[in-house]
Amino acid sequence: MSKTTPPSPQRSTIFGRGSYAESLRIGEILRKETVGGALLVAAAVIALIWANSPASDSYFALRDLKVGYEPWHLELSLGAWAADGLLAIFFFLVGLELKREFVAGDLRQLNKSIVPVAAAAGGVIVPALIYVVINLASPETLRGWAIPTATDIAFAVAVLAIIGSHLPSALRIFLLTLAVVDDLIAITIIAFFYTSDLQVTPLLLALVPLALYAFLAHKFRYFFGLKAPAAWLILLPIGVVTWALVHASGIHATVAGVLLGFAVPVLRSQAAGGPDAGPGLAEIFEHRFRPISAGIAVPIFAFFSAGVAVGGWEGLGSALVDPVALGIIAGLVLGKPIGIMGTTWLLTKMSRAELDKSFKWIDVFGVALLAGIGFTVSLLVAELSFGQGSLHDDHAKVGILAASLLAALLATLVLRTRNRHYRAEEEAERVDADQDGIPDVYQDRT
Template sequence: MTETKPVPNGTDPQKKASQNNTAFSRGTYSEYSRISEILRKESLGGFILLAATALAIILSNSPLSDTYFGVRDTELGFDIPGFHHLVMAVNHWAADGLLVVFFFLTGLELKKEFVIGDLRDPGRAIVPIAAAFGGVAAPAIIFFAINAGHETAVGGWAIPTATDIAFAVAVITAVGRYLPSALRTFLLTLAVVDDLIAIFIIAIFYTSDFKPLYLGLAIIPIVLYAVIAHKGEKFFHLNKWGAWVILLPLGIITWALFLESGIHATISGVVLGFCVPVIYNKKSKAAGADAGLAEVLEHRLRPLSSLVCVPLFAFFSAGVNVGGFSGLGTALTDSVAIGIILGLVVGKTVGITLTTWLVTRFRKANLDPDIKWVDVICMAVTGGIGFTVSLLVAELSFPDGSPHTEDAKIAILVGSVTAAVIGGVLLSIRNKHYKNIYLKENLDENQDGIPDVYSDDGSGIGGASVRAK
């Protein structure tokens, strides 16, 4: 008998054609492993974020509320000639400073997705990208339709457009252990692209008092940062001390110049993230096989972002004095609050699901046999958990003193919790379904540690699979 040799990943035309015409097909095992690692790290951050948010709400509605708000509004900073925005309240330091780390990692993750991730394949990328745009457009349209007649309120149209990665991942981790990996990848990718759209929205629509001189000066440290990041591995030991001694100061200078330019300072984090090389050299072993500075920085900064920076931002931004049930009821009658809640719970679900359906119909593609449309709807509902970026946009839309500031924050909390509860219940039902199939078919990892569905040729096609019913 002649031995049949496996065809290398991506070289079998028949399999490749079948995969490209299938939405939510499994990716490569390396992508599966990478996404699983990100989900594991973000899930812990999501639970800490939830705890920080709960603590902020409790303190702001307790006898310690004066202390909480006093600390939040305390001004700190540095008096440096030429820089007029380096003295800010604590909550502004959290929003304009700490969140830069979060957006830096967003830039890194986006670049990795399109350089070494499965999304470098346009056929695979189009579904989550289109779904992200649909998930942004539908909530914005709903909010605008409700608030079109309210001049002071309509500016908050972008608040319900964001999906919070950490919270969404925490929900999936809690109730979705047996869900197909393609669904997890879809939601994570959608959330990352969603953040990129939010970044553009912030840069275009929430830039005030623009000062081009400072933005022009920012080009200098950005170029130095990019050149050193790409060429300086040998001379500056970037994988060791060079990242802190050289790249960090350049990043701080860039951040300060963006802050003065009028463009929101968090945009500087994304720009610098895109400047980092994903792979120095395929022969380089400095950070492991085919690992680049992006992987090194992500390994160092993700715990800082998910465990410290984002929770602290949430702690100082989510605190709002509800004023009891009567105050909560009054806040939720504000057209801004109604628009945000409906945008997050209804708009996200409809936008993500409808856009995904239209793309698959336009491309004449079918869902992977492992996936059913009810799974897509469940993920779309979970996409309505908009928290971190939504709070940031709310503060930009309605600065302190606006009659809608507190109502918007309350609505974000209510809408996000509602989406989390509904999405969590639906996903737990589907997870139980997939668990039963998993146990029935006894699909477990092979001795080499690679799941059976990836065991044939590493392409994620063929082998045993969990079939949806």
């Protein structure tokens, strides 16, 4: 009597399709970020041209113009207002998006969140190590080790739009999650490693409006009604007070943005779109503030931060051979793909998982190259590391711009070769044979 061989257990896959609702939500976010990315690039180009034109003095005079109320420690230059104030809106959305992903999104499932989160960590650690190795002989420049750790999602999706890439939703979600997680890691680094002259009293006082903000945010339906379209008008002043106190404490004020984002409640029933759920506060805030972040805050920050007087070809050459610029370029262009690819590959081997049949490792490599576009947060960390307008800061900006451009070009070369395959996958994701409003590929899990 012959024995029947038991079927081998099915291997888990990574980069498989998530839910259709999640795909739609991420797609909407990335469409807004595409517009924001175009504005960001335009603002950076204008700043570079102005800073290297005969009228360059007017650019730096504008950037360094101080406004605000000094007794509250708020007499800041316009460049500092952009970095400390406007970027707090960007980081508020980072905190909000990450919380939504892990509470109501597909990433609340460990098997779906572990890969992008671990890959993001690898994409932070390896670039930082590469920068440290290159700058090991120069202690004064080691402070910039965190510059090549972040991914600029707006810049990255703008590149995808420019090259006409039909990157499938699974890879777009992976890219967005990577960017959000390493932005969170970057803001944590800023809070712990770039805080000087900590003032305990304002920091403790900041906990009072933060707690009030969190309480009202979680009870907003009780206080402001079922749909609460104007709840943000009540909570916004409390958030501003929290931001001002965190700023006075010596901790970079963008940290307040993340904390406020985490304080906003996210309910799974609201994310699922139940008939009586109405828009949740997370949805209200995301709708109100993402256009402000993508269309105003980040482009203005890029305008004030990207302007660097290169000094002609000779100045550009001297900047590019500076260990600061070399460490940044190597970290973003080499370290990012090595860290992301290496971590993802290692996880597949350790868990005996395999790539979804729709993808190949070259696809992961293309996304990892795209993640080497580190612009907004990298510029912020460069200023915190060396001080705005210093020689090392200028060289760091040259390195960031050069690395982001090089990463965009390399990612374009890789992803364009796979565009025909991506287009076929995109068309498959649109097929709805039973006409129930949900594409068939999101229903067929066999």
